[in-house]
Amino acid sequence: MNMQTLTVELGDRSYPIHIGVGLLDRADLILPHLGQRRVAIVTNTTVGPLYLGRLTATLNSAGVEALPIVLPDGEVYKNWETLNLIFDALLSHRAERKTTLIALGGGVIGDLTGFAAASYQRGVPFIQVPTTLLAQVDSSVGGKTGINHPQGKNMIGAFYQPRLVLADIETLNTLPERELSAGLAEVIKYGLIRDLPFLEWLEANMDRLIARDRAALAYAIRRSCESKAELVAADEREAGSRALLNLGHTFGHAIETGMGYGVWLHGEGVSAGTMLAADLSRRMGNISQADVARIDRLFKRAGLPTVAPNLGIEAYLNHMAVDKKVEAGRMRFVLLRKLGEGYVAADAPAELLRQTLIEATGPV
């Protein structure tokens, strides 16, 4: 299989996304993006044993020194304490302004490493090597980095773009089923917000994706990254259209925060959260009950939960009130105008929202 390359167009901060098989062995793809022949590879205790040795060998063979920084695994560690483990290691080993940080792992590792790169000595170069489907189709692209705060997910962070995204599809072979499904939630999202043909392709090919058919995965990743790259290039700091990428995320973050970080995977929160957004879209007269059922079916086939926990209206409203999309005290939701077209709604009637939160949720 050939490697495919996309570009995120951001002027002098543009960068390539390489998608293919065996890319962890390709020092030639990494070398042009290093500031010096010294990097720190940030990974976790799950991914490290699988791929850290291989990436290190690739770099060493090209004369690049690699400092390993191995963090505990899980959303619950996406916090300041873990971030500080990175800073401690960098300072102890005298990492410099031109030392590149490489994130080897999923979304949590990418977010932590990106924020560390944005903040260490006020900014050092940064490369994403995503090893989960979710990271390959979404979180490794676009420069959103950060950590959670007890009061809200991703509340502390930076927009900080990587120099390179290296998505080795082969790493998905070791991905647990539950994580594969979580990644598919974000893949389906692209279809729902802006790409009806892709949504139809997903309906036709979900079984191949679940079976990890390599060609199907490569196509889904490329098409997802194309959408992401376009939206990021048009609106890097989410002043407008980029917000569409948050379909299901306002509800989803409330689920993640409300249940305790790590109990629901991010993609699971997005799936169930998208069903709430779909329900609210239906109540607002945008889409039909049949449309809602169609979305529900696709998420279920992807192995995802489609019923959000009933945390109570107050818990949802409190968690959502600190969402980054809140403006002048008004919550804003990404809803569906129709299948394949999302929009940002600042005017969702409180009564309909209340109905959604009560009637469309299930037991915790």
Add this chain to the structure above:
Amino acid sequence: MNMQTLTVELGDRSYPIHIGVGLLDRADLILPHLGQRRVAIVTNTTVGPLYLGRLTATLNSAGVEALPIVLPDGEVYKNWETLNLIFDALLSHRAERKTTLIALGGGVIGDLTGFAAASYQRGVPFIQVPTTLLAQVDSSVGGKTGINHPQGKNMIGAFYQPRLVLADIETLNTLPERELSAGLAEVIKYGLIRDLPFLEWLEANMDRLIARDRAALAYAIRRSCESKAELVAADEREAGSRALLNLGHTFGHAIETGMGYGVWLHGEGVSAGTMLAADLSRRMGNISQADVARIDRLFKRAGLPTVAPNLGIEAYLNHMAVDKKVEAGRMRFVLLRKLGEGYVAADAPAELLRQTLIEATGPV
């Protein structure tokens, strides 16, 4: 006295610096820069009682709601724990992406607030209202923000520009003498690195500055800010010429870190650190012993220490090895080619550095 206005030219991120008397009462200067009629004012337990009420009244009278966030005072609090107090308050009060953070205080408050603004929800608007001479002539301008790490000063942070700098000279009336002197260290720096006529003006007018002559202070602040604005506009992220602003800072940071944060004021470290840089410049044959004595005299007249503590060579080298100017393991120093002309030296001979650290330092 009229207000004077300079501009830091950074394209669509350009911003004004207003310098004058009574600016804390001028809502008209602040309003155009707010994203919404809601701000958080970050200050400390020393400055708060003096000026928080006045700035709050100014804003309230213009219909702007102001959340006060009062932090403990001192360099020792420039760390993650204090930064988190800002995040906690912002989240508890549901500050949004368009809520502006206003830093009311000296360099520590400005650095903490700026980094909080850079990181809260991945970036909110930010205004500097510096109330110390050091902050008015240096740290409030240019977008360097951050916190200290036990292993190194300012190691964690962001380049993040304010929307406005409002320097009310009147606030210097309440500044302790020691802090006034600390600010003068940075003022003298501009003369040394790029402005011999200003250095001569300082020699002629140091007594007026120490006596807080308002016109003399206004001139010194304006001339300092002009230099700072020029250097920042030419090299925002310190890839080159901006590094000149760090004259005395590599040594100075080692003094601050080595003695324990807060024992030496930043400006005191810069003064004694500059004398080490001057000594090294002399040993390298750039300037004469008479030049060194002339610098020494001016710092002394400003009420500043000119002898760095003898921490031992190892302590200095260890602290300086994590300096942000280190590249490929080589320390880089800002030295003097002559009075009024600084340069970045990557080639200071280790033996001369050793002599400086031993022979030009005094008891701890």
